Amino acid sequence: xxxxxxxxxxxxxAAGRTVLVVLALGYLGLFLLLPFGVVFAQALSRGLATYLQxxxxxxxxxxxxxxxxxxxxxxxxxxxxxxxxxWTVTKHDFPCKSALVALIDLxxxxxxxxxxxxxxxxxxxxxxxxxxLAAHDVRVIFAVPGIVLATVFVTFPFVARELIPVMQAQGRxxxxxxxxxxxxxxxxxxxxxxxxxxxxxxxxxxxxxARAMGEFGAVSVxxxxxxxxxxxxxxxxxILYNEYNATAAFAVASLLALLAIVTLxxxxxxxxxxxxxxxxxxATDDSR
Amino acid sequence: xxxxxxxxxxFATRRPRRVLPGFGLALGYxxxxxxxxxxxxLATIFLKTAELGWDRxxxxxxxxxxxAALELSFGAAAAAALVNSVAGLLVAWVLARCEFPLxxxxxxxxxxxxxxxxxxxxxxxxxxxxxxxxxxxxxEPLGVKVAYAxxxxxxxxxxxxxxxxxxxxxxxxxxxxREVEQAAATxxxxxxxxxxxxxxxxxxxxxxxxxxxxxxRAIGEYGSVIFIAGxxxxxxxxxxxxxxxxxxxxxxxxxxxxxxxxxxxxxxxxLGINALQAWSQRRLSGVRA
Numbered sequence: 001x002x003x004x005x006x007x008x009x010x011x012x013x014a015a016g017r018t019v020l021v022v023l024a025l026g027y028l029g030l031f032l033l034l035p036f037g038v039v040f041a042q043a044l045s046r047g048l049a050t051y052l053q054x055x056x057x058x059x060x061x062x063x064x065x066x067x068x069x070x071x072x073x074x075x076x077x078x079x080x081x082x083x084x085x086x087w088t089v090t091k092h093d094f095p096c097k098s099a100l101v102a103l104i105d106l107x108x109x110x111x112x113x114x115x116x117x118x119x120x121x122x123x124x125x126x127x128x129x130x131x132x133l134a135a136h137d138v139r140v141i142f143a144v145p146g147i148v149l150a151t152v153f154v155t156f157p158f159v160a161r162e163l164i165p166v167m168q169a170q171g172r173x174x175x176x177x178x179x180x181x182x183x184x185x186x187x188x189x190x191x192x193x194x195x196x197x198x199x200x201x202x203x204x205x206x207x208x209x210a211r212a213m214g215e216f217g218a219v220s221v222x223x224x225x226x227x228x229x230x231x232x233x234x235x236x237x238x239i240l241y242n243e244y245n246a247t248a249a250f251a252v253a254s255l256l257a258l259l260a261i262v263t264l265x266x267x268x269x270x271x272x273x274x275x276x277x278x279x280x281x282x283a284t285d286d287s288r
Numbered sequence: 289x290x291x292x293x294x295x296x297x298x299f300a301t302r303r304p305r306r307v308l309p310g311f312g313l314a315l316g317y318x319x320x321x322x323x324x325x326x327x328x329x330l331a332t333i334f335l336k337t338a339e340l341g342w343d344r345x346x347x348x349x350x351x352x353x354x355x356a357a358l359e360l361s362f363g364a365a366a367a368a369a370l371v372n373s374v375a376g377l378l379v380a381w382v383l384a385r386c387e388f389p390l391x392x393x394x395x396x397x398x399x400x401x402x403x404x405x406x407x408x409x410x411x412x413x414x415x416x417x418x419x420x421x422x423x424x425x426x427x428e429p430l431g432v433k434v435a436y437a438x439x440x441x442x443x444x445x446x447x448x449x450x451x452x453x454x455x456x457x458x459x460x461x462x463x464x465x466r467e468v469e470q471a472a473a474t475x476x477x478x479x480x481x482x483x484x485x486x487x488x489x490x491x492x493x494x495x496x497x498x499x500x501x502x503x504x505r506a507i508g509e510y511g512s513v514i515f516i517a518g519x520x521x522x523x524x525x526x527x528x529x530x531x532x533x534x535x536x537x538x539x540x541x542x543x544x545x546x547x548x549x550x551x552x553x554x555x556x557x558x559l560g561i562n563a564l565q566a567w568s569q570r571r572l573s574g575v576r577a
Contacts, residue, residue, distance in 0.1 A: 016479060017386055024382040025394065027375050031447060032400050035412040038422075042415055081321050088314040100318070106326055109554070111508025112406075113528035114547045117535065118329040121336050126540055128332065152325055175308050185309030207402075214405025216511035221532060234407040234511070241411050241515065250415075253408040260403035268396045 039257045042250035054240075054251035062228040063236035063252070066144070070219075070232060071212040074151040078208055082159025083201070087193070090167035091175065101164065107156045115153045116221025119146055142224030147232065150218040155208045162204035162277075163197055169276060170196055199274040203267065210263040214256055337548045340541050348545040353521050354530065358549060361527040364438060365506035368445030372502045373495055375446075376453025381487075383454070384461035398454050401447055406511025413444055414515040436518030441526065444512040449502030456498035460491050493569045500561045507554050 044051055054060060089101060107115065121127050123140035133140060140146045174196070178188040194201075216234040223230045225239065233252055240249035271277050337345060348354070382388075383395050401409065417424045417434040424435055434440045464487070472482050510528040518524045525533075527550055534543040 020378065021382050021386050021388050024379045028379060028394065028397065032397060032450070035409060035416055035447065036400060036404065038412045038415050039408060084314050085318045088318045091308045092311045094315065103322060109504060111510065111528050111550060113510050113531050114333070114508065114551065117531060117543060117547055118333050120535060121332045121544065122329055153329065156325055172308060179308070210403050216405060216407040217528065221535065234405050237407050237411065246415070249411060253411060256405045256408050260400065263403045264396050264399055
């Protein structure tokens with residue numbers, strides 16, 4: 001092959017590359033970025049005053065408050081579980097470990113609607129504990145506890161699955177050294193393990209929180225859609241939209257879209273700080 | 289560690305297997321919480337169905353409306369996952385192999401469907417593709433009806449599923465040895481030949497995984513679909529929506545029955561695709577060996 005044909009091939013390859021880049025960016029622009037941009041365009045389509053009015057509506061504020069409350073309960077619960085589960089799985093050997101890891105990921109394989117349905121079957125009026133709960137005047141379904149339970153279910157694996165690969169990669173040597181130097185187990189955990197996993201922990205909490213605040217299907221099944229009482233932000237978006245109040249629906253939706261941007265930006269920042277997170281995330285994030 | 293003197297070794301093997309404390313407590317808590325939140329609630333769905341009895345179960349899940357909803361859910365999910373496999377491979381290849389401005393931003397953008405709440409995606413896509421929306425206005429006169437039609441379901445599922453394919457294929461492409469491709473090029477292989485003979489076989493298992501994940505996610509998807517689907521029974525009503533409808537009508541047996549069928553079909557599909565993947569990985573390593 002003479003040098004002229006090599007350069008010709010090279011420039012043709014470069015042209016082909018450009019075509020592929022343009023194709024890929026065009027696809028992402030059309031199918032990902034455009035829907036995202038539409039949220040803000042629609043939210044602001046009737047001016048800033050209407051936008052702010054939609055957000056400061058008492059029912060909208062109640063929805064925002066409920067979403068924050070639910071996340072404030074669900075995220076810490078799954079945070080504690082995630083740390084304990086990752087500690088169990090990565091720092092100890094025991095039989096059926098991979099089965100346990102697979103079970104932790106189970107909620108990701110279940111349709112959100114089914115995630116809500118199972119709690120209706122347990123705590124609804126016709127459910128197993130429905131009669132007992134009604135007799136003791138405790139409301140779970142169509143009330144806040146049901147929303148929290150459904151949210152805990154769908155966000156269950158998020159912290160654990162980010163921590164497991166990170167802690168797996170770090171091994172056990174540092175904790176064993178701390179113990180041999182006389183530290184108690186608890187102290188070794190607080191002073192050695194926790195500082196080592198802080199970025200991974202933050203990463204998992206970030207993703208867990210985004211899902212907790214944005215969950216729709218599971219929460220929709222158990223909420224009962226009582227305005228101002230059991231409406232989370234995504235459910236409020238649905239109600240407004242179905243009432244043909246699209247501008248207000250998109251205004252509330254824009255807050256959730258902002259949350260998505262913040263989550264992605266924080267995620268990117270964490271990945272550049274701790275590159276092992278990206279690798280760990282790639283290994284597990286999207287594979288069950 | 290390799291330089292340890294020999295006498296240490298028997299001592300090391302005598303060492304108790306678990307050095308780090310807290311095993312019993314941590315395992316106990318993990319299993320307890322897992323059981324309370326996930327396992328016991330999920331088990332109720334199967335126990336409730338068992339209460340129905342076989343005949344009633346078959347009767348409930350074989351009505352034309354249920355069958356149509358299940359067919360639509362699995363069909364649309366498969367179609368969207370197929371589109372995502374092609375588009376996802378393209379995006380992953382471009383992100384892994386090409387340099388262009390704002391590449392890192394685009395890379396982060398791919399995860400947008402993971403971070404954006406599904407209801408927000410749903411109303412945004414509907415606004416775009418509705419007959420009076422910016423894209424619907426162009427497509428409708430051409431006879432392409434997206435919103436309030438089965439095609440809209442596929443578009444929503446394409447949005448939801450794309451990152452699954454990109455994120456499984458991209459790391460494999462990044463780690464692929466480029467020298468093999470360069471060697472093939474110097475030996476006179478065309479770009480198409482290099483892609484078909486070298487790149488595709490190497491990313492095939494990852495692509496299959498990405499397809500499976502996008503497919504599995506799409507089967508159960510609810511929030512992004514219900515706004516754009518139109519939700520006409522027998523035509524554009526997905527199975528998760530039918531579960532919700534049955535629940536609202538207090539038909540618990542039907543809701544539970546559909547849920548069990550969905551869980552079982554997706555379980556066996558995933559099992560089958562996993563087996564296929566194991567087979568193709570074995571075959572691939574066999575070729576290499």
